[in-house]
Amino acid sequence: MSGGRVVVPCGRIRRGLPWVGFTARTAGGRLVAGVQEKAGDTGAVERFHERVAERYLELLGHSKGVFMKAGQMLSMVDAASIGTGGFAPYQKALARLQTDAPPMDAELAKAVVHADLGRPVGEVFAQFVDDPVAAASIGQVHRGVLHDGR
Structure with missing residues (x-):
């Protein structure tokens, strides 16, 4: 941990x-x-x-x-x-x-985003919050803001 x-x-x-x-x-x-x-x-x-x-x-x-x-x-x-x-x-x-799965490490989450989207988190998002909003056995949710403000 x-x-x-x-x-x-x-x-x-x-x-x-x-x-x-x-x-x-x-x-x-x-x-x-x-x-x-x-x-x-x-x-x-x-x-x-x-x-x-x-x-x-x-x-x-x-x-x-x-x-x-x-x-x-x-x-x-x-x-x-x-x-x-x-x-x-x-x-x-x-x-x-x-309903209460422990979250994965933020670096692992970023690696998954990179693998799925083909680009590092910093290129995809203007802001990315390391602490997940929610975590479950099949994944977790992070807050992020795209470069266009969405």
Whole structure:
């Protein structure tokens, strides 16, 4: 992350590394939460799942593409109908992927504009605001003023 913006890692291995570390930490964290709950810390497992759900949201949101789409699809599954309903924190967190995706880095956005329009942002726009107005899984919206004032 750079200044609150998402920098999408290049290459399958680099994109997969956060998932590997997260999976290992999650397995250990669930064991610890179970022991804490047995030792009298009521709600330790539930709090664990809420934290993990938020982390999944962050990882999927920063993954963009197929992983984010998978998270959005999973958010539409009725968590109450699966098992004991323990998936509710995950469904709640993943539902935010529908409308609240983290924005991509401004330089990446400018590179996309350049690739799509065949010219750098500075040649196309007299003004271009780096902070997006909105961001979703399929893109984001920036304010810009053309050289003719539109």
